Amino acid sequence: MGKFKEFFTPRHLGFHLLLAIGITFVLMLVTMILLRSYTRHGREVDMPDFVGQNCNALIDTLLPSDYIIVVTDEVYDKTVAAGTILKQNPEAGEKVKKGRKVYLTVATSEPPKVIMPELRDVSLRQAEIMLGALGLELEGTILKPSPYENAVLEQLHKGRVIAAGTEIRMGDKITLVVGRDISELPMGDSLNVETQLP
Numbered sequence: 001m002g003k004f005k006e007f008f009t010p011r012h013l014g015f016h017l018l019l020a021i022g023i024t025f026v027l028m029l030v031t032m033i034l035l036r037s038y039t040r041h042g043r044e045v046d047m048p049d050f051v052g053q054n055c056n057a058l059i060d061t062l063l064p065s066d067y068i069i070v071v072t073d074e075v076y077d078k079t080v081a082a083g084t085i086l087k088q089n090p091e092a093g094e095k096v097k098k099g100r101k102v103y104l105t106v107a108t109s110e111p112p113k114v115i116m117p118e119l120r121d122v123s124l125r126q127a128e129i130m131l132g133a134l135g136l137e138l139e140g141t142i143l144k145p146s147p148y149e150n151a152v153l154e155q156l157h158k159g160r161v162i163a164a165g166t167e168i169r170m171g172d173k174i175t176l177v178v179g180r181d182i183s184e185l186p187m188g189d190s191l192n193v194e195t196q197l198p
Helices: 002-007 013-038 055-061 124-133
Strands: 044-046 067-076 085-089 095-097 100-108 113-115 137-145 152-157 167-169 173-180 193-195
Touching (some): 124 137
Parallel strands (some): 137 173
Antiparallel strands (some): 113 167, 152 173
16 A cells, blocks of 8 residues: 555656656647637538629628638629629538638639631631630621632731731631632622621
């Protein structure tokens, strides 16, 4: 019994060993409790659907404790109003914790600039594909007598020749001067015959 009491005296090595183990256990327990509280363990909620809402209005109404809004991308979409949320990450319905970041793609009113491609000497069909890929519209064609049947001879923007490499807005309209076999053009017709494509 005397040895047992001696073990718990501050002078004994075993006492200090048990004390260190006890303190370590208490610290680990406190850390786990605090960490559980800090990370809101088990307090997940369904992610709201923000798509279609106005981004600025959403930021004004949400508290940082709810969600942190981060706009990561702006996309031109003429079918919706500027500031409309197009995409969100995490998506609606996902289980998330409050206070987390939500990454948004938002519609912008300004169409981006694109580089006018070189369409001369390519076929009309190929030119249409190239314009469509850049978000440019084919406004129409002007037929011009040429030995190069159906080849683009010139490219026009707002009635003027536009050089390849020029910056223009996505959605701008381009008119193409296209070669046509002289024998297929009506007799007595002018050199330029304008036709509107559907």
